[in-house]
Amino acid sequence: xxxxxxxxxxxxxxLSGSTCFASDTVNFLPYDEGIPAEKDLGIxxxxxxxxxxxxxxxxxxxxxxxxxxxxxGMSGTSTFVSNAEVELMVDLNNDSYGGTVKFLSQLNxxxxxxxxxxFQIGPQYLHVWKVYCEMTFTHVNPSxxxxxxxxxxxxGVLTSWSPNFYSVGExxxxxxxxxxxxxxxxxxVELKAIGLTPSNVNTSxxxxxxxxxxxxxxxxxxPGGLVNIDNRGCFKDxxxxxxxxxxxxxxxxx
Numbered sequence: 001x002x003x004x005x006x007x008x009x010x011x012x013x014x015l016s017g018s019t020c021f022a023s024d025t026v027n028f029l030p031y032d033e034g035i036p037a038e039k040d041l042g043i044x045x046x047x048x049x050x051x052x053x054x055x056x057x058x059x060x061x062x063x064x065x066x067x068x069x070x071x072x073g074m075s076g077t078s079t080f081v082s083n084a085e086v087e088l089m090v091d092l093n094n095d096s097y098g099g100t101v102k103f104l105s106q107l108n109x110x111x112x113x114x115x116x117x118x119f120q121i122g123p124q125y126l127h128v129w130k131v132y133c134e135m136t137f138t139h140v141n142p143s144x145x146x147x148x149x150x151x152x153x154x155x156g157v158l159t160s161w162s163p164n165f166y167s168v169g170e171x172x173x174x175x176x177x178x179x180x181x182x183x184x185x186x187x188x189v190e191l192k193a194i195g196l197t198p199s200n201v202n203t204s205x206x207x208x209x210x211x212x213x214x215x216x217x218x219x220x221x222x223p224g225g226l227v228n229i230d231n232r233g234c235f236k237d238x239x240x241x242x243x244x245x246x247x248x249x250x251x252x253x254x
Contacts, residue, residue: 053250056200057091058149060107062212062244070243071109071211073227078113078129078234082243088137088148092194101194103148107245109135111174113158116233118165125165129233131156131174139190146190151207151247153184160214167226172211172241178204186249201249214241 062070073080084107093099113129120126134152138145156176160168178184186205188196215225216237222228228236 053204053252054200055094055204055248055250056196057089057094058245058247059089059091060086060105060245062210062242069213069240070107071241073235073239073241075235075238078116078232080111080113082107082109082135084243085140086137086245090191090194090196092196103137104140105137105148106140107135107137109133111156111158113233116229120165123163125162127160127162127168127229127233129158131158131176133174133176144190148188148190150187150189151185153181153207155181155183156207163226166230167222167228168214169226170212170214170224172214173208174211175206175208177206186247200251203252204248204250206249207247208245210244211241212243214239 067085070084070086071080071082086105086107088103088105088107090101090103091099092101111131111133113131115130117128118125119128132154133156135150136147137149138147153176156174158172158174160172162169176184184205184207186201186207187198188201191197214227216222216227216239218237219225220228220237227239230236
């Protein structure tokens with residue numbers, strides 16, 4: 001009997017010790033005493049490889065002009081223009097909070113498309129033009145009427161995703177960037193009041209427009225009023241479209 005009790009006592013002691021040891025192991029956290037945290041070991045996260053320079057953003061929404069289409073194109077040419085009144089937004093803080101200023105502006109834009117090419121991709125067609133373009137945003141103010149921002153380039157690109165070879169689709173895009181076309185310029189004119197000068201956008205300049213609801217002004221027999229083009233890429237119809245705008249410039253020397 002004594003032998004049995006001794007064995008039972010030893011078993012209880014061992015079981016109790018195992019339980020305590022298991023409990024210590026399960027509840028032990030990596031940052032508790034005994035295991036140093038990464039900061040205590042001198043481990044420092046590496047700095048990002050690329051630190052983005054101060055960037056200024058410009059934009060307007062496609063519905064900010066309430067008195068007509070944003071863009072118009074002329075039959076027999078590859079020219080399109082804009083004289084829309086838009087709300088130009090200037091964001092001085094890039095993705096950071098605040099820094100946004102809005103200006104009621106007149107957009108005066110003229111563009112000439114050239115070097116038209118077509119690529120068939122499955123049953124669809126991608127129309128591509130190079131574009132020469134100049135534009136100015138002018139502050140709509142009877143007492144001032146001063147230019148705010150000028151942008152221009154010689155080798156932008158206009159694209160349209162189309163169902164056939166001889167018409168453009170309902171949408172187009174116009175875009176350019178300094179890395180592809182060094183001729184691009186971006187000049188803040190009368191934006192010094194908000195602290196913006198040409199040095200703020202002296203590099204990494206880019207610009208893009210979207211064209212939506214691209215339609216002919218007169219019935220040409222195409223479903224949905226798609227705009228016809230000839231084999232040189234010139235428009236065969238007068239057309240109109242809505243449009244939105246986004247651009248940016250950096251100060252790499254900051």
